[in-house]
Amino acid sequence: MARPTSPRLTANAAAPLRRRAPMLNRLTPYLFVAPAAVVMLLALFYPIGYMIWGSFRDWDPSQSLSETEFVGLANYAKLLADPAFHESFWVTMVFAFSVVAVEMVLGVGLALMLDRELRGMSVLRTLFILPMMIAPVVVGLVWRYMFHQTYGTFNRALEAVGLPDVNWLGQHPLLSVIIADIWQWTPFIFILSLAALQSLPRSALEAARIDGATGWQQIVHIKLPLMAPVLIVTMLLRLIDAFKVLEVILVLTGGGPGLSTEILALRIARTAREFRELGEAAAMSNYLLMLLMVLTLGMFAFTRFQEARARRLRFAAEQEEG
Amino acid sequence: MASAARPRANPAFYALIALLIFMSIGPVLLLLVNSLKLDVDITSGAGGLLFMPTIRNYETALCDILWYEPEHLRFCQIRFGGAFVNSIIIALVSTALTLVMGCMAAYALVRFRFMGRDSLSLSTLAVRMIPPAVLLVPVFGLWNNAFCLDNDYGLGAWWRDTFGGRGDVCLAGTHGGIILIYVAMNLPFVIWILQSFIVQVPRSLEEAARVDGAGPFQTFFIVVLPLIKPGLAAASIFTFRIAWNEYLLASALADRDTMTVPILIVNNASEFDGLGTIFATGMLLAIPPILFTLFASRQIITGMTAGAVKG
Numbered sequence: 001m002a003r004p005t006s007p008r009l010t011a012n013a014a015a016p017l018r019r020r021a022p023m024l025n026r027l028t029p030y031l032f033v034a035p036a037a038v039v040m041l042l043a044l045f046y047p048i049g050y051m052i053w054g055s056f057r058d059w060d061p062s063q064s065l066s067e068t069e070f071v072g073l074a075n076y077a078k079l080l081a082d083p084a085f086h087e088s089f090w091v092t093m094v095f096a097f098s099v100v101a102v103e104m105v106l107g108v109g110l111a112l113m114l115d116r117e118l119r120g121m122s123v124l125r126t127l128f129i130l131p132m133m134i135a136p137v138v139v140g141l142v143w144r145y146m147f148h149q150t151y152g153t154f155n156r157a158l159e160a161v162g163l164p165d166v167n168w169l170g171q172h173p174l175l176s177v178i179i180a181d182i183w184q185w186t187p188f189i190f191i192l193s194l195a196a197l198q199s200l201p202r203s204a205l206e207a208a209r210i211d212g213a214t215g216w217q218q219i220v221h222i223k224l225p226l227m228a229p230v231l232i233v234t235m236l237l238r239l240i241d242a243f244k245v246l247e248v249i250l251v252l253t254g255g256g257p258g259l260s261t262e263i264l265a266l267r268i269a270r271t272a273r274e275f276r277e278l279g280e281a282a283a284m285s286n287y288l289l290m291l292l293m294v295l296t297l298g299m300f301a302f303t304r305f306q307e308a309r310a311r312r313l314r315f316a317a318e319q320e321e322g
Numbered sequence: 323m324a325s326a327a328r329p330r331a332n333p334a335f336y337a338l339i340a341l342l343i344f345m346s347i348g349p350v351l352l353l354l355v356n357s358l359k360l361d362v363d364i365t366s367g368a369g370g371l372l373f374m375p376t377i378r379n380y381e382t383a384l385c386d387i388l389w390y391e392p393e394h395l396r397f398c399q400i401r402f403g404g405a406f407v408n409s410i411i412i413a414l415v416s417t418a419l420t421l422v423m424g425c426m427a428a429y430a431l432v433r434f435r436f437m438g439r440d441s442l443s444l445s446t447l448a449v450r451m452i453p454p455a456v457l458l459v460p461v462f463g464l465w466n467n468a469f470c471l472d473n474d475y476g477l478g479a480w481w482r483d484t485f486g487g488r489g490d491v492c493l494a495g496t497h498g499g500i501i502l503i504y505v506a507m508n509l510p511f512v513i514w515i516l517q518s519f520i521v522q523v524p525r526s527l528e529e530a531a532r533v534d535g536a537g538p539f540q541t542f543f544i545v546v547l548p549l550i551k552p553g554l555a556a557a558s559i560f561t562f563r564i565a566w567n568e569y570l571l572a573s574a575l576a577d578r579d580t581m582t583v584p585i586l587i588v589n590n591a592s593e594f595d596g597l598g599t600i601f602a603t604g605m606l607l608a609i610p611p612i613l614f615t616l617f618a619s620r621q622i623i624t625g626m627t628a629g630a631v632k633g
Contacts, residue, residue: 032429032434035427036426040509040510043502044457044509124343131349133563133611133622137607142349145356183345243453244454251587265455268455282459282460288455295451
């Protein structure tokens with residue numbers, strides 16, 4: 001494999017060498033890409049296509065897809081009329097957006113507060129990323145213990161200060177799930193906004209300070225606007241991830257009580273495995289996929305727009321200088 | 323910087339930091355402490371930190387791979403050891419495969435121009451957002467039906483000899499089946515994150531290697547790879563983390579013999595009489611990620627920022 005063939009690193013590589021093994025040359029990039037491309041085609045793109053095809057069929061887990069009956073948009077229509085799907089959709093929305101909103105406020109706020117040269121900053125960051133590295137299943141386990149009605153940490157703390165117990169998972173299930181997610185993922189926003197803060201141009205901050213801007217003014221008029229591009233991308237990334245959350249909720253509440261925490265991902269899993277309606281589950285997956293596609297496209301469009309703007313600004317600055 | 327304006331931080335600032343540290347590692351400590359307690363101590367509430375630590379929970383959890391028989395056990399119910407081995411195999415193999423395939427593809431995308439490059443890089447970016455739940459239905463269907471291999475000869479026989487599995491050789495129920503979906507799931511992210519590291523490798527180095535007569539593969543493995551070690555470290559940690567922690571797809575594909583630790587925890591989490599044991603399994607599952615965090619936090623943070631900032 002490593003036989004020295006005439007290499008072509010770039011399109012403008014040495015022309016005289018090219019003739020020696022032209023086939024291999026032309027194939028080189030494909031050889032590099034092939035393994036990844038084959039795996040992704042086989043186990044990612046083909047399954048997605050399979051799912052879309054299956055979403056138009058009345059599909060039972062015991063059948064192979066070719067034996068099933070084509071039902072057109074029936075699965076999609078059935079979902080649109082299904083109150084359980086509606087509830088699940090709204091639970092997902094409430095969960096994702098409230099989680100991201102709170103995490104953004106907390107994470108950015110903490111980054112602004114802790115953005116100073118601190119001796120132990122790297123230790124601090126290490127400890128902060130711990131929650132998101134641990135398995136969601138384990139996070140769910142620990143939080144379920146902490147939320148427990150009689151011996152949970154929170155209720156014990158409430159008891160210790162003389163307040164009545166709260167039935168966290170029974171009466172405020174969505175709130176409990178949201179709290180656990182905020183615990184796990186605020187550090188993500190914190191770390192990214194801290195990185196963004198520390199790469200801000202010092203000149204702008206210094207100019208503001210010399211002009212007598214207060215700390216608050218610096219934050220509102222200089223830091224936040226300059227961080228905005230990174231913050232928006234961070235927020236969209238987190239939002240996309242918030243739609244993927246499943247294990248924490250599964251262990252904490254199992255989607256219950258009732259349907260109060262049954263997010264779409266969980267409902268897909270239940271429809272497929274408990275109700276054995278693969279076609280319906282596929283249609284639901286497709287709805288979720290379309291939703292995430294919109295978010296991803298939004299992110300693309302935003303980065304493109306941002307790059308174009310940066311180029312224009314740089315160009316304008318060069319023009320002024322020259 | 324702000325520090326220049328306010329050289330003396332006030333005590334409230336340090337109180338805030340202490341509180342944050344307590345909040346972020348508190349639950350992890352709780353996990354550790356509870357895994358060392360007897361069930362009675364966990365639920366009684368008395369004591370808190372004052373208790374006799376015991377490794378009994380760990381003995382119960384690991385009973386199927388211990389070399390001695392723990393006295394308190396009459397029979398070995400939770401087969402955690404086997405699941406642990408499955409998790410290690412699946413996570414390590416899928417991480418290794420993802421990295422090798424991912425870095426080669428990333429290199430090609432950065433350094434070569436070829437037909438289909440743009441569509442490949444675009445589709446790589448687009449599939450990053452696919453949640454495991456969306457893959458659940460097709461993966462369940464395909465791995466159980468279309469991806470079944472003939473048992474007696476050819477690829478099917480080789481597959482079964484190499485990876486084991488049930489009598490009918492379907493991808494479902496084998497380590498290989500779970501590994502395949504993990505590799506596919508992680509590739510887009512790895513390709514994309516490594517691209518940002520490969521771009522930074524000076525082209526002159528590769529050209530020097532080429533002048534010395536190295537082929538493209540030699541150039542890549544001998545010159546480029548050592549230079550992107552930080553990127554590889556970050557990518558491998560993220561891939562390992564996902565493969566190690568994933569529950570949903572594994573639970574759809576695994577059978578009794580290929581069950582991974584997260585499945586075992588979810589299956590047993592509802593039985594509250596084995597509380598200490600479940601905490602012990604949870605702690606064992608959490609140990610590798612904790613170690614990574616403590617020893618490679620810099621790489622993790624680099625990977626995270628590279629992953630987001632270049633959106």
